[in-house]
Amino acid sequence: MTEAPGLYVHLPYCRSRCGYCAFVVSTDESSRRDYLAALGREAEIVGPEAAGDLFDSLYLGGGTPSLVPPDELSELVAALRSRFSFAGDTEVTLEANPEDVTAERRDSWKRAGVNRVSLGVQSLEDAELAAVGRRHDAGGARRALDCLANSGLSLSADLILGLPEQTAGTFRSNVAGIAESGVEHVSIYLLEAEKSRAIEDDRRSRPERYLSDDDQADAWLEAGRALAERGFLHYEISNWARPGREARHNVKYWTRTPTLGLGVSAHELWGGRRRANSSQIPWYVSSLTQGRRPLALDRPVGPEEAERERIVLGLRLYDGVPNSEVDAWIAENGDPLLPEDYDRWFEAGVLEREDGRVRFTERGFLLSNEVLYRFV
Numbered sequence: 001m002t003e004a005p006g007l008y009v010h011l012p013y014c015r016s017r018c019g020y021c022a023f024v025v026s027t028d029e030s031s032r033r034d035y036l037a038a039l040g041r042e043a044e045i046v047g048p049e050a051a052g053d054l055f056d057s058l059y060l061g062g063g064t065p066s067l068v069p070p071d072e073l074s075e076l077v078a079a080l081r082s083r084f085s086f087a088g089d090t091e092v093t094l095e096a097n098p099e100d101v102t103a104e105r106r107d108s109w110k111r112a113g114v115n116r117v118s119l120g121v122q123s124l125e126d127a128e129l130a131a132v133g134r135r136h137d138a139g140g141a142r143r144a145l146d147c148l149a150n151s152g153l154s155l156s157a158d159l160i161l162g163l164p165e166q167t168a169g170t171f172r173s174n175v176a177g178i179a180e181s182g183v184e185h186v187s188i189y190l191l192e193a194e195k196s197r198a199i200e201d202d203r204r205s206r207p208e209r210y211l212s213d214d215d216q217a218d219a220w221l222e223a224g225r226a227l228a229e230r231g232f233l234h235y236e237i238s239n240w241a242r243p244g245r246e247a248r249h250n251v252k253y254w255t256r257t258p259t260l261g262l263g264v265s266a267h268e269l270w271g272g273r274r275r276a277n278s279s280q281i282p283w284y285v286s287s288l289t290q291g292r293r294p295l296a297l298d299r300p301v302g303p304e305e306a307e308r309e310r311i312v313l314g315l316r317l318y319d320g321v322p323n324s325e326v327d328a329w330i331a332e333n334g335d336p337l338l339p340e341d342y343d344r345w346f347e348a349g350v351l352e353r354e355d356g357r358v359r360f361t362e363r364g365f366l367l368s369n370e371v372l373y374r375f376v
């Protein structure tokens with residue numbers, strides 16, 4: 001694992017908002033040029049803090065970064081390269097929506113320095129995609145996968161488990177379709193229904209459209225087996241990769257490697273502080289026009305909090321965390337029930353120990369929220 005820092009840049013524009021999404025996005029693109037200029041100013045302000053640091057990942061996330069015209073994207077990457085130092089083999093990821101993928105755009109992304117695309121497929125079933133307002137259908141997703149696979153870009157795809165209209169059978173074929181599409185990395189997210197009032201209400205009034213929690217759990221375990229059979233390693237709760245194709249940038253979040261974050265709502269861990277920008281585009285732009293970062297959060301992380309983060313974030317990874325760190329935490333922690341529960345999680349096969357480390361079992365990952373919240 002690398003210790004070099006990473007840089008995240010948030011590009012918040014989307015053509016429309018999908019039914020389940022609670023990310024900071026805007027469907028009004030009129031501010032895009034001002035926003036990109038503000039990003040350039042933010043890079044200018046933050047760059048000196050990272051003088052002497054050699055970054056080895058750049059993540060262009062959203063929103064829909066693939067919606068930004070390629071020449072503007074290329075200018076942005078060049079501006080970032082002029083303010084920060086990047087290693088020669090830097091992982092440069094672009095989040096893309098299938099409807100934006102064409103051979104021409106793909107080639108201009110590559111010319112801009114992008115070498116990894118994270119494609120928001122979500123599903124390969126028309127009914128599931130339509131149910132959450134995605135702008136692509138299954139054919140569009142397949143065309144995008146075909147265009148990007150084996151094109152010299154490293155390719156990742158996102159799927160969601162728990163979409164309306166999804167069955168165990170359709171999810172199984174979504175996973176098989178993705179695994180055989182040429183991707184080297186797969187993220188499977190459980191639908192967070194509570195992020196959208198409309199989905200939450202729909203799930204309550206029309207439960208027959210949704211897999212039950214138990215069926216989702218079975219489907220998730222089956223997906224893991226199917227991916228493992230095809231050579232993907234389950235390296236983090238929601239992520240599978242061919243060996244060596246783990247998302248370098250995202251691994252930094254789980255290992256508490258320093259990252260900077262530019263753009264609205266971007267978070268960072270830098271110099272022992274957690275900081276986050278405002279989520280308001282107008283404020284972001286006006287604040288940077290006046291030469292200030294619009295920080296909505298800026299606080300130091302003390303040693304105790306850092307230790308807790310190391311455990312809670314580290315347990316998300318297949319590699320887990322050293323036994324000694326968890327034992328020390330439990331010994332010093334005020335929760336009188338934790339030591340007993342901790343033993344019980346091993347007896348119940350939720351956690352396991354190997355080579356001096358503790359980690360979740362495959363089935364244990366499903367219960368990880370219940371375990372991790374006890375360390376908070």
Ligand SMILES: C[S@@+](CC[C@H](N)C(=O)[O-])C[C@H]1O[C@@H](n2cnc3c(N)ncnc32)[C@H](O)[C@@H]1O
Nearest residue numbers: 020021062063064095120158189190191192195
């Ligand atoms: C920042 S989003 C944007 C990616 C891109 N704009 C797209 O739509 O494909 C990254 C991923 O988060 C996941 N996601 C977003 N909202 C979610 C939710 N409510 N529950 C589960 N996964 C979600 C989706 O899989 C999505 O591809």
Ligand code: SF4
Nearest residue numbers: 014017018021062063
């Ligand atoms: S899922 Fe992607 S395209 Fe849809 S609203 Fe969220 S960021 Fe935008």
